[in-house]
Amino acid sequence: MKNxxxxxxxxxxxxxxxxxxxxKEFFDLYYNEDLxxxxxxxxxxxxxxxxxxxxxxxxxxMQEVEDKTGIIKRFEAQRPHLDAIASAADELKTIxxxxxxxxxxxxxxxxxxxxxxxxxx
Amino acid sequence: MKNxxxxxxxxxxxxxxxxxxxxKEFFDLYYNEDLxxxxxxxxxxxxxxxxxxxxxxxxxxMQEVEDKTGIIKRFEAQRPHLDAIASAADELKTIxxxxxxxxxxxxxxxxxxxxxxxxxx
Numbered sequence: 001m002k003n004x005x006x007x008x009x010x011x012x013x014x015x016x017x018x019x020x021x022x023x024k025e026f027f028d029l030y031y032n033e034d035l036x037x038x039x040x041x042x043x044x045x046x047x048x049x050x051x052x053x054x055x056x057x058x059x060x061x062m063q064e065v066e067d068k069t070g071i072i073k074r075f076e077a078q079r080p081h082l083d084a085i086a087s088a089a090d091e092l093k094t095i096x097x098x099x100x101x102x103x104x105x106x107x108x109x110x111x112x113x114x115x116x117x118x119x120x121x
Numbered sequence: 122m123k124n125x126x127x128x129x130x131x132x133x134x135x136x137x138x139x140x141x142x143x144x145k146e147f148f149d150l151y152y153n154e155d156l157x158x159x160x161x162x163x164x165x166x167x168x169x170x171x172x173x174x175x176x177x178x179x180x181x182x183m184q185e186v187e188d189k190t191g192i193i194k195r196f197e198a199q200r201p202h203l204d205a206i207a208s209a210a211d212e213l214k215t216i217x218x219x220x221x222x223x224x225x226x227x228x229x230x231x232x233x234x235x236x237x238x239x240x241x242x
Binding site: 085091095100102 | 135136138139186189190191192199202203205206209210212213216217220221223225226229230232233236237239240
């Protein structure tokens with residue numbers, strides 16, 4: 001299951017709070033803390049298959065919400081716009097550095113870069 | 122209920138697809154199409170109170186998801202960053218217009234403005 005860690009981490013980041021405590025705990029241990037199914041099972045005193053079932057159901061619940069709402073897709077659609085803004089700010093800085101050396105232009109371009117980074121997190 | 126139309130529209134925009142068809146229909150007619158409870162009731166052949174109950178339950182369901190996930194809050198937290206980027210781009214354009222008249226700087230600032238607007242929608 002761990003070959004889909006990025007997708008799982010996104011689902012958990014957006015929809016993790018919709019899960020039950022148990023689903024949340026196992027999902028977090030497995031994908032974020034990188035424990036194995038066996039380790040989680042041993043700690044929880046249940047079977048490896050039991051742990052797997054909880055995690056699979058958690059994933060299905062979150063994926064269902066995403067399939068209906070498309071919210072993660074919407075967030076990810078912002079990325080190319082943010083990249084375009086960041087690279088325009090870089091080019092502004094380069095032009096200013098080479099030709100004008102205007103301190104306020106530098107400040108403004110730096111501000112755009114910083115705000116864009118904040119939006120990417 | 123209609124004094125909360127902005128909040129309701131946001132909830133519906135993000136989470137409307139999590140509602141049942143009937144919830145979705147009534148909610149949409151009431152908040153987006155601006156029909157009255159009485160008009161919806163008459164069209165649907167049920168009581169005004171019945172319509173109200175469906176809409177109240179729909180709102181509660183969506184608000185619960187938002188209270189848990191905070192996704193709308195997260196989207197709205199982007200706005201000040203986007204506003205800061207847009208106003209930096211405006212100031213860049215003004216400085217360039219007054220002092221440098223550099224066509225490429227104008228293009229880059231315009232691109233930042235356009236990308237920022239796209240992200241605000």
